[in-house]
Amino acid sequence: MNHLIFLSENDWKAFLFGLLGVLLLYYSMRKESWQNPLFIIFFYFHLYRKVNEEEKLAFANATLDYCLRYIGQCKVKKPIIVFRNEKHPTALAIYDYESTRIVLFSPSHRTCKQIVDSVIHEYCHYLIIDKSNIAEYHRTQKQFKEPSINGPHEYLSNELAKKYYKDAFAFSLHKLGYCSLTRQF
Numbered sequence: 272m273n274h275l276i277f278l279s280e281n282d283w284k285a286f287l288f289g290l291l292g293v294l295l296l297y298y299s300m301r302k303e304s305w306q307n308p309l310f311i312i313f314f315y316f317h318l319y320r321k322v323n324e325e326e327k328l329a330f331a332n333a334t335l336d337y338c339l340r341y342i343g344q345c346k347v348k349k350p351i352i353v354f355r356n357e358k359h360p361t362a363l364a365i366y367d368y369e370s371t372r373i374v375l376f377s378p379s380h381r382t383c384k385q386i387v388d389s390v391i392h393e394y395c396h397y398l399i400i401d402k403s404n405i406a407e408y409h410r411t412q413k414q415f416k417e418p419s420i421n422g423p424h425e426y427l428s429n430e431l432a433k434k435y436y437k438d439a440f441a442f443s444l445h446k447l448g449y450c451s452l453t454r455q456f
């Protein structure tokens with residue numbers, strides 16, 4: 272029957288998929304970020320894809336920019352992101368309060384999600400920890416069976432990462448020019 276309208280079955284399939292694509296695109300152009308299905312697909316694709324060393328640094332710095340702008344600042348000088356090409360026995364990343372460095376262990380960070388989580392987590396330490404309370408931090412950490420989850424500082428840092436990672440990553444995608452569908456920051 273298809274020969275009457277000069278399209279084979281495969282042509283019809285291609286035509287319908289194309290039509291669906293055009294409708295999705297049209298619908299998406301009228302919607303902003305989280306209401307936009309194309310943005311959501313794009314967002315999660317980039318969030319969980321593996322990134323190379325250059326991209327790791329770019330996404331980490333963009334996340335740091337987000338933190339400085341939207342999470343809050345303290346009197347201590349701004350932190351610096353550093354990647355180390357080694358694994359730490361217990362941590363994915365650390366905050367060194369003496370040099371105000373956020374150190375990420377590169378082999379433990381393969382996706383953007385891991386990078387964004389770590390930067391926000393360490394940024395929280397940056398806001399809290401200084402010379403005056405570092406001893407207290409270590410003392411309280413020791414009281415918990417799983418200090419990296421249950422210690423008060425760690426708990427707060429993990430919660431902050433959970434709360435902000437989506438917004439921070441949307442900001443990074445926008446800032447780094449990956450996507451213009453995000454809302455204007």
Ligand SMILES: [Zn+2]
Nearest residue numbers: 392396425428
């Ligand atoms: Zn921590």
